[in-house]
Amino acid sequence: MLRRLRIPFLTSGLLLLFIIPALAQQAGPADYRTFFGMDSRLAIWIIAEVHLMFGAFVLGVPIFAVIIEIVGAKTKDPRYDRLAYEFTKLLTGAYGFTAILGGLLAFTLFGLYPKVMDYLTGVFGDTMYTYALLFFVESTTLYLYYYLWDTMQARKGLHIFLGILLNVWGTILMMVANSWVSFMMAPVGVDPKTGDFVGTVWQAISNPLWMPINFHRLLGNIAFGGFICGAYAAVKFLEATTPEERAHYDWMGYVGNFVAVCGLIPIPFAGYYLGREVYSTSAVMGNNMMGGAFSWTFIIQAILIGGLFIGANFYLWIGMHRIPGSERYTPYLKYLNMVLLVCFAIWLTPHNLPLSAEEQMMVGGQYHPTLKYLGLMSGKNAVVNFMILSTFLSFLLYRRANKGDGIPFSQQGVGAKLVLWGVAAVCLSILGWYARSLFQLAPASMDLSPDKARYFILPAVLLLIQMGGILVTVVLTLINRGKMAQLLYLGLAVLNAVFILGIYGYKVMAVANPFLRNVAFAQWMILMTTLLFVATIDLFLFRRAPIIGEMKWGQIPAYSQYVLIFLCIWIVQLIGLMGFVRSGLRENWHIYAVLKDTSPGSWTPDNFLMAKMVSICVILFLGIVSFLFWLSQDRGAKTVIALPEQKESPSPIDSLSHH
Amino acid sequence: MKNSFAKATVFTLIVCVVYVYVAFVITEISGGAKTAATAKGVNPEAGEALFWGKGKCWTCHSIGGRGSAIRGPNQEGLGARAAQRAKERTAKTGKPYTAEDYLMESHFNPSAYVVEGYKDEMPTVWKPPIGLTPDELLAIDTYLQTQGGEVNVSALMDSRFFAALKKEAGNQEAIVSAWKPYLPGDPGKGKELFFDTEGKVVCIKCHTVGKTGGKVGPELTHVAATRDAQFITESILEPSKVIASGFEPYLVATKRMQFITGIKKNETPDYVELLGKDGTLHKIPKAEIGRMAAQKTSFMPGNFRDVLTVEEFHDILSFVLTLK
Numbered sequence: 001m002l003r004r005l006r007i008p009f010l011t012s013g014l015l016l017l018f019i020i021p022a023l024a025q026q027a028g029p030a031d032y033r034t035f036f037g038m039d040s041r042l043a044i045w046i047i048a049e050v051h052l053m054f055g056a057f058v059l060g061v062p063i064f065a066v067i068i069e070i071v072g073a074k075t076k077d078p079r080y081d082r083l084a085y086e087f088t089k090l091l092t093g094a095y096g097f098t099a100i101l102g103g104l105l106a107f108t109l110f111g112l113y114p115k116v117m118d119y120l121t122g123v124f125g126d127t128m129y130t131y132a133l134l135f136f137v138e139s140t141t142l143y144l145y146y147y148l149w150d151t152m153q154a155r156k157g158l159h160i161f162l163g164i165l166l167n168v169w170g171t172i173l174m175m176v177a178n179s180w181v182s183f184m185m186a187p188v189g190v191d192p193k194t195g196d197f198v199g200t201v202w203q204a205i206s207n208p209l210w211m212p213i214n215f216h217r218l219l220g221n222i223a224f225g226g227f228i229c230g231a232y233a234a235v236k237f238l239e240a241t242t243p244e245e246r247a248h249y250d251w252m253g254y255v256g257n258f259v260a261v262c263g264l265i266p267i268p269f270a271g272y273y274l275g276r277e278v279y280s281t282s283a284v285m286g287n288n289m290m291g292g293a294f295s296w297t298f299i300i301q302a303i304l305i306g307g308l309f310i311g312a313n314f315y316l317w318i319g320m321h322r323i324p325g326s327e328r329y330t331p332y333l334k335y336l337n338m339v340l341l342v343c344f345a346i347w348l349t350p351h352n353l354p355l356s357a358e359e360q361m362m363v364g365g366q367y368h369p370t371l372k373y374l375g376l377m378s379g380k381n382a383v384v385n386f387m388i389l390s391t392f393l394s395f396l397l398y399r400r401a402n403k404g405d406g407i408p409f410s411q412q413g414v415g416a417k418l419v420l421w422g423v424a425a426v427c428l429s430i431l432g433w434y435a436r437s438l439f440q441l442a443p444a445s446m447d448l449s450p451d452k453a454r455y456f457i458l459p460a461v462l463l464l465i466q467m468g469g470i471l472v473t474v475v476l477t478l479i480n481r482g483k484m485a486q487l488l489y490l491g492l493a494v495l496n497a498v499f500i501l502g503i504y505g506y507k508v509m510a511v512a513n514p515f516l517r518n519v520a521f522a523q524w525m526i527l528m529t530t531l532l533f534v535a536t537i538d539l540f541l542f543r544r545a546p547i548i549g550e551m552k553w554g555q556i557p558a559y560s561q562y563v564l565i566f567l568c569i570w571i572v573q574l575i576g577l578m579g580f581v582r583s584g585l586r587e588n589w590h591i592y593a594v595l596k597d598t599s600p601g602s603w604t605p606d607n608f609l610m611a612k613m614v615s616i617c618v619i620l621f622l623g624i625v626s627f628l629f630w631l632s633q634d635r636g637a638k639t640v641i642a643l644p645e646q647k648e649s650p651s652p653i654d655s656l657s658h659h
Numbered sequence: 660m661k662n663s664f665a666k667a668t669v670f671t672l673i674v675c676v677v678y679v680y681v682a683f684v685i686t687e688i689s690g691g692a693k694t695a696a697t698a699k700g701v702n703p704e705a706g707e708a709l710f711w712g713k714g715k716c717w718t719c720h721s722i723g724g725r726g727s728a729i730r731g732p733n734q735e736g737l738g739a740r741a742a743q744r745a746k747e748r749t750a751k752t753g754k755p756y757t758a759e760d761y762l763m764e765s766h767f768n769p770s771a772y773v774v775e776g777y778k779d780e781m782p783t784v785w786k787p788p789i790g791l792t793p794d795e796l797l798a799i800d801t802y803l804q805t806q807g808g809e810v811n812v813s814a815l816m817d818s819r820f821f822a823a824l825k826k827e828a829g830n831q832e833a834i835v836s837a838w839k840p841y842l843p844g845d846p847g848k849g850k851e852l853f854f855d856t857e858g859k860v861v862c863i864k865c866h867t868v869g870k871t872g873g874k875v876g877p878e879l880t881h882v883a884a885t886r887d888a889q890f891i892t893e894s895i896l897e898p899s900k901v902i903a904s905g906f907e908p909y910l911v912a913t914k915r916m917q918f919i920t921g922i923k924k925n926e927t928p929d930y931v932e933l934l935g936k937d938g939t940l941h942k943i944p945k946a947e948i949g950r951m952a953a954q955k956t957s958f959m960p961g962n963f964r965d966v967l968t969v970e971e972f973h974d975i976l977s978f979v980l981t982l983k
Contacts (some may be wrong), residue, residue, distance in 0.1 A: 038969065039964070282788065437897055593786075601970075607686045610682065615676075
C-alpha cells in the first residue's frame with residue numbers, strides 16, 4: 001500500500017516546493033492575511049512544527065539506519081541489517097509527508113505573511129531553489145538506498161556509502177533551512193539605517209547562529225531517531241505473541257535507547273554553545289532567553305530533558321533483571337537513582353519565583369533563603385554534569401552486568417597500550433590546552449580589572465589535577481587495576497567538575513561574572529575527556545571477558561516498554577518546545593531588530609498556550625507516524641529474525657569491540 | 660495483547676495531558692506580568708513600568724531586593740551615586756558632567772562608562788530590538804533618580820546627551836513600521852458584543868462606558884483618546900501585562916489568616932476598602948490586617964483569544980477605538 005502512495009505523495013510535495021519561490025513574486029500589497037478566520041500565527045505554528053518534526057524524522061532515522069547497518073556489516077549479525085531496512089522502509093512515506101507539509105508551510109507563509117517572505121526571498125531566493133533541488137537529489141538517493149538493499153548485499157560497502165550519502169544530503173538540506181531561521185534571529189549584511197539587505201547570500205547563510213543551530217539539531221536528530229526506534233519496538237513488543245518476537249523487539253528497543261542516549265549526552269553542550277552565541281549575538285535576546293520571558297520555559301525544558309535522562313536510566317535498570325550476573329551491581333542503582341532525582345530537582349528549581357503575599361509570608365521573603373541559590377546558572381551547570389556522569393555510569397554497569405573479568409590489561413598486547421596512551425594523550429592535550437589558556441587569560445578581555453586574574457587560577461589548577469589523574473589512571477590500568485582506576489578517575493571528575501567548580505561558580509558570579517562561562521567550559525572539558533577516557537579503558541577491561549549467563553532478551557516487564565514510549569513522546573515535546581523558544585526569542589520581530597512584526601499576533605504566548613499547541617503537534621505527528629508504521633507492515637509475513645544465542649555483550653558498541 | 664496499540668495511544672494522550680497540566684501550573688505560578696503599575700508620560704511611575712517591562716532593564720539589573728538579575732549593577736542608590744559618577748566623568752573627559760548627564764549618557768552610549776566588575780555588554784536601548792523612545796528613556800531616568808536622589812526632569816531634558824538621543828532616535832522610526840490591526844472590524848457588531856451581558860465577553864459587567872457598566876475595571880468612555888490601538892489590543896489579549904493604575908488587585912491576609920482579594924478603592928489610617936471581583940466592597944480594619952500586597956495578575960480574564968474569533972476581536976477593538 002505504501003508503495004502505491006509514496007510516488008504521488010513525493011511528487012506533489014516536490015511540485016509544491018518548486019513553485020513556492022515563484023509565489024513570492026505574486027504576493028499582494030497586504031502585510032498580513034487571515035487563515036479561515038483563525039489566528040494566522042497559530043495556523044503557521046501547527047504546520048511549521050509538524051513539518052519540522054517530520055524533518056527531524058527523515059533526518060534522524062537515516063542516521064540511525066546507517067549506523068545500525070554499519071554495525072550489522074561489521075558484526076555480520078543479520079538482525080542489525082533487518083532493523084536498518086525496517087526503518088528505511090518507513091522513510092519513503094515519511095519523505096512524502098515532509099514534502100507536502102513543506103509545500104503547505106511555504107504556501108501559508110507566502111499567503112499570510114507576504115511582506116516577511118518577500119524580504120526573505122530577496123535575501124535567500126537562490127537557496128530556496130537549491131533547497132528544492134537538494135530534496136529531489138536526497139529522495140533519489142533514498143530510493144536507490146532502499147530499493148537496492150537486497151541487490152547490493154554482496155556490495156555492502158557501496159550500499160553503506162549510499163546511506164552515508166543520503167545523510168550528507170539530508171544534513172546539507174537541514175543546514176540550508178537552518179540558515180533561513182538563524183538569519184531571522186541574527187541577521188547580518190543589513191543596513192542598520194534603512195533595514196535593507198546589502199550583504200551577500202553567503203554572509204546571510206553564515207550568520208553567527210547558523211553553526212550552533214546545525215550542531216544542536218544534528219545531535220537532536222540522532223537522539224530523536226533512536227527514541228522513535230525505541231517506541232516502535234515497544235509497541236511491537238507489546239503486540240508480540242511469541243517469545244522470538246518479544247526477544248527481537250526487546251533487543252530493538254534496547255538498541256534504539258542506546259543510540260538515543262549517545263546522541264543525548266552531548267546535546268546540553270551543544271545547547272550551551274548555542275546559548276553562548278545567542279548572548280554574543282544579542283545580549284537582549286540572551287537575557288530574554290534565560291532571565292526574561294523564556295526563563296520559565298527553560299524550567300519546562302529542564303523537566304523534559306531531566307525526564308529523558310531519568311527515563312533512559314530507568315529503562316536500563318529494568319533491563320538489568322534480564323542479565324544474569326547483574327545482581328552484583330543492582331544494589332548501587334538506588335544511589336544512582338537518588339543522584340539523578342536530586343540533580344533533576346535542582347535543575348528545575350527557579351531562582352525568581354513571583355510569590356503572592358501569602359506565599360511570601362510563608363517563605364519569609366521574596367526568595368527562599370536557601371533554594372534561591374539552586375536556581376542560579378552555576379548550580380544548574382553542576383547538576384547537568386552530574387546527571388550525564390551518572391547516566392554514563394549506568395551504561396558502564398549495564399555493559400559489565402553479565403561479564404566476568406577480562407584478559408588482564410598487561411597481557412593485551414602493544415595495540416591496546418598504544419590506544420590507551422593515545423587516548424590519554426588526546427585528553428591531556430585538550431585539558432592542558434585549556435589550562436594554559438586560563439593561565440594566560442587577560443582579565444581586560446572580559447572587561448575585568450587586573451586583580452580579578454586570581455579567580456582564573458583555581459579552574460586551571462583543577463584541569464592540571466585532572467591531567468595528573470589521567471596519568472595515575474593509565475599507570476593503574478597498566479598494572480591491571482583498571483576498575484579501581486576508572487572509579488578513581490570518575491570520582492575525581494565528579495569532585496572537580498561538579499562539586500568544586502559548581503560551588504566556585506557562585507563565587508565567580510559574585511565577583512567576576514563574565515568568567516562564569518569559562519568555568520562552565522572547564523567543567524565541560526573535564527566531563528567530555530572523562531567520558532572518552534573511561535569508556536576507552538572499559539572497552540579493554542572487558543575485552544573477550546567470560547560471559548556469566550546468556551542475555552534473556554524478551555524477559556523484561558511490559559511496563560518497561562511504556563518507558564520507551566514515554567521517551568519518544570517526551571523528545572517530540574522537547575523538539576516542539578525548543579522550536580517555540582527559537583522562534584519566540586525574536587519577540588515582536590520577524591527578522592530580529594530589522595523587520596518588526598506589526599500583526600496583532602506579535603505577542604509572546606505563555607507557556608500554557610505553548611504546551612497546548614505543541615501537544616496538538618505531537619499528537620498529529622505521532623498519529624501520522626503510526627499510520628506510516630501501519631502502512632509499512634508486511635501483512636501475512638513475519639520479518640522477525642530468530643535471535644542467535646546471545647552470549648555476547650549487549651550493546652552495538654560492544655558488538656563492534658568484538659570484531 | 661491485541662489492544663496494545665490502543666493502550667499506547669491512550670498512554671500518549673495521558674502523557675500529553677499531564678504535560679499540558681504541568682505547563683498550566685507553571686504558567687500560573689510564574690505569573691508573567693513584570694509590573695503592576697503603568698503610567699504614560701515622563702514621570703517615575705511610567706519609568707518604573709518601563710524598567711520592569713518593555714525596557715527589559717530588569718533582565719540585567721536589580722533594584723535593592725527587587726529582581727534577581729546580576730548581569731548588570733544593582734541600581735539601588737543610583738540617584739545618589741550619579742553625582743559622584745559625574746565627577747569621575749568630568750575628571751576623565753575634561754568636559755563638565757552633571758548627574759543627569761551621567762544618567763543620560765549611560766543610555767545614549769552605554770560603553771562610555773562601564774562600572775568596574777561588569778562587562779561592556781549593555782545594549783543601546785533606544786535602538787532595535789528594544790527601541791525605547793527618548794521620552795521613555797527620560798521616564799526611566801526619573802525612576803532611577805528616585806533611587807536615593809531627587810527627580811529633575813528639566814535637568815535631564817537639558818542634558819546634551821538627551822539632545823543627541825532625540826536626533827539619533829528619530830531615524831529609527833523610519834525603519835520600524837507603525838502597528839495597525841489587520842482587519843478593519845465592524846464597530847456596530849463590536850458594540851453589541853461589548854454590551855451583551857449574556858454574551859461571550861460581558862465587557863460591560865466590569866467597565867463603564869458613558870453611564871452604563873461596572874466599576875471593577877477602568878472606565879473606557881474616552882479610552883481611545885489616550886490609548887493607541889496596539890495598547891488596547893495588548894490590554895485585551897494580555898490584561899496582566901500592564902495593569903491600569905488604580906486597578907491592581909490586592910491580597911489582604913488578616914491576622915486570622917483569612918485571605919481577601921480586591922481592588923483597593925479607599926484607604927484610611929483605620930481601614931482599607933477592597934472591591935471584590937463580584938462587585939462586593941470589603942471594608943477591612945487595619946488592626947486586623949497581617950499583610951497586604953499588590954498582585955500581578957489582573958482581574959480581567961486572559962482568555963479572550965480563545966473565546967473570540969479573529970473577526971469578533973476586531974469588531975470589539977474597532978468599537979473601543981471609537982470611544983474618544
